[in-house]
Amino acid sequence: xxxxxxxxxxxxxxxxxxxxxxxxxxxxxxxxxxxxxxxxxxxxxxxxxxxxxxxxxxxxxxxxxxxxxxxxxxxxxxxxxxxxxxxxxxxxxxxxxxxxxxxxxxxxxxxxxxxxxxxxxxxxxxxxxxxxxxxxxxxxxxxxxxxxxxxxxxxxxxxxxxxxxxxxxxxxxxxxxxxxxxxxxxxxxxxxxxxxxxxxxxxxxxxxxxxxxxxxxxxxxxxxxxxxxxxxxxxxxxxxxxxxxxxxxxxxxxxxxxxxxxxxxxxxxxxxxxxxxxxxxxxxxxxxxxxxxxx
Numbered sequence: 001x002x003x004x005x006x007x008x009x010x011x012x013x014x015x016x017x018x019x020x021x022x023x024x025x026x027x028x029x030x031x032x033x034x035x036x037x038x039x040x041x042x043x044x045x046x047x048x049x050x051x052x053x054x055x056x057x058x059x060x061x062x063x064x065x066x067x068x069x070x071x072x073x074x075x076x077x078x079x080x081x082x083x084x085x086x087x088x089x090x091x092x093x094x095x096x097x098x099x100x101x102x103x104x105x106x107x108x109x110x111x112x113x114x115x116x117x118x119x120x121x122x123x124x125x126x127x128x129x130x131x132x133x134x135x136x137x138x139x140x141x142x143x144x145x146x147x148x149x150x151x152x153x154x155x156x157x158x159x160x161x162x163x164x165x166x167x168x169x170x171x172x173x174x175x176x177x178x179x180x181x182x183x184x185x186x187x188x189x190x191x192x193x194x195x196x197x198x199x200x201x202x203x204x205x206x207x208x209x210x211x212x213x214x215x216x217x218x219x220x221x222x223x224x225x226x227x228x229x230x231x232x233x234x235x236x237x238x239x240x241x242x243x244x245x246x247x248x249x250x251x252x253x254x255x256x257x258x259x260x261x262x263x264x265x266x267x268x269x270x271x272x273x274x275x276x277x278x279x280x281x282x283x284x285x286x287x288x289x290x291x292x293x294x295x
Contacts, residue, residue: 025084028127028290029077032120033069035285036113039278040065042210044260046218046242047267048278055264056229056273060110068113071106075099079121083128089152096121115176115279122149122180123283127290141287142183150181175224176276184283190220191284194250201252208251211260213284215250217277218242225275234272241266 040062043050051062078095099117104110126144129135135144145153154177179186191213198212219242226235241263248259267273 024131025080025128026077028080028131029073029124031289032076032080032124032286033073035120035282035289036069036116037066038210038285039282040069042207042214042281044211044257044264045214045278045281046238046260046264047271047273048214048275056268056271060107060112064107064110065112067106068103068110071102072099072113072117075102075117076121076124079124080128080131083125083130083148084132084134086129086132086134087125089149092121092125092149113279115275116282118176119180119184119279119283120286122153123184123286123290125149140183140188141290142185142188145180146183150183153177153181176279179280184280184287186217186221186280187284187287190216191280192288195284195288198251201250202256205251208256210281210285211256212246212251214277214281215242215245215260217280217284218274219246221274221277221280223274223276226272230270230272234270237270238267238272238274 040049041051043052045055047056049055049057049060049062049065054061075095075098078098079092082091082095096117099121100114103113103117122145123141126135126141126148129144129148130137130139130141135147139147194213194216195209198209199206201212202208219239221239223235223238226238230237245256245259245263250256251260253259
């Protein structure tokens with residue numbers, strides 16, 4: 001069953017009066033799930049799980065990510081509806097915690113999509129707010145997140161058991177909260193331009209365009225997942241390797257696949273995994289789909 005069909009099967013709005021709205025919001029949520037599946041269906045992503053291998057991870061594979069995406073699908077739909085209904089950040093947090101519990105139940109306790117539940121979930125809520133007319137239809141989704149929930153995002157409770165928050169406190173990194181409160185600048189200033197650039201460099205190869213975007217995000221991002229696994233040295237190595245790939249021409253270089261595979265192998269050897277970049281890649285794909293900014 002596809003993500004969209006699975007999501008439709010969970011719809012609980014039989015009223016004919018609400019059907020058009022429900023279908024519109026359901027399509028937004030199904031798009032978000034599809035973007036999670038596109039992320040795991042991209043290879044090579046340095047150190048990250050894909051349909052080809054498990055990268056730097058011994059406890060998860062592509063099947064784990066697919067099960068996780070299916071488990072959180074109804075909660076992404078609930079976040080779209082919450083945004084359409086004008087819910088405050090407190091309600092979004094409750095849905096997010098429910099989504100995380102469903103993820104952990106589906107993966108036997110493995111954290112596959114905690115960062116995506118947060119970031120992509122907020123973008124889903126923003127898309128719902130925009131679809132309902134609560135904000136101008138021309139307003140970028142990142143700007144909607146910042147405008148409606150930015151202050152509450154920064155003022156929310158600290159996740160004491162999050163590796164990302166632990167790395168942020170230890171190294172003074174910005175982390176996912178700051179990204180969200182500022183409207184996801186890495187999506188708009190890094191991810192989307194790289195996705196377009198990759199599509200032009202490798203016409204007809206959507207996976208290559210996603211690889212380009214992933215490398216660009218790794219090069220630019222102060223990824224707390226990398227800080228957790230490799231410290232400052234690991235973060236610097238990862239960013240330098242990704243930037244070298246881009247400077248050599250990215251997916252436009254003749255031997256781009258061999259170059260990307262070599263970097264992937266180097267990340268695995270160092271047990272590095274840029275999970276923040278993976279989350280932002282899924283968010284970039286979602287924004288591209290919702291704002292029609294993809295090539």
